[in-house]
Amino acid sequence: MSGDSADAPSIHPCLTCGACCASFRVDFAVYEMEDMGGRVPAGLAVEVNGSTCRMRGTDHVPIRCAALTGTVGVKAACGIYEWRPSPCREFEAGSHACGIARARHGMAPLPDGVY
Numbered sequence: 001m002s003g004d005s006a007d008a009p010s011i012h013p014c015l016t017c018g019a020c021c022a023s024f025r026v027d028f029a030v031y032e033m034e035d036m037g038g039r040v041p042a043g044l045a046v047e048v049n050g051s052t053c054r055m056r057g058t059d060h061v062p063i064r065c066a067a068l069t070g071t072v073g074v075k076a077a078c079g080i081y082e083w084r085p086s087p088c089r090e091f092e093a094g095s096h097a098c099g100i101a102r103a104r105h106g107m108a109p110l111p112d113g114v115y
């Protein structure tokens with residue numbers, strides 16, 4: 001028995017979504033920028049003030065983080081997944097905010113469960 005199941009592909013729902021990356025302003029401490037000792041690549045965020053940076057594109061209309069690749073609701077990924085800032089690390093799939101983001105892009109909330 002291999003344990004493989006041909007009829008139950010386990011694609012994480014975020015990989016066909018990306019709505020949160022195209023719905024909210026993403027602000028974080030300047031110390032998360034790579035040139036300040038953090039890991040967020042320079043060029044993908046702008047400094048808002050002396051203590052805060054913001055992912056490019058997240059305060060534009062329509063909102064779309066500059067690091068987001070793919071098409072929202074079809075196939076999406078974070079281009080800097082390993083180096084994304086803390087708000088993105090803390091954002092929970094299946095949360096209330098997740099449901100708001102998905103609704104903004106015409107998608108139903110995720111069903112209950114752990115993601």
Ligand code: SF4
Nearest residue numbers: 014017018020093098
């Ligand atoms: S809105 Fe929810 S399901 Fe969509 S990418 Fe963000 S966390 Fe994942």
Ligand code: SF4
Nearest residue numbers: 021065067068078088
């Ligand atoms: S950095 Fe990545 S996870 Fe965060 S908003 Fe941008 S695309 Fe989404």
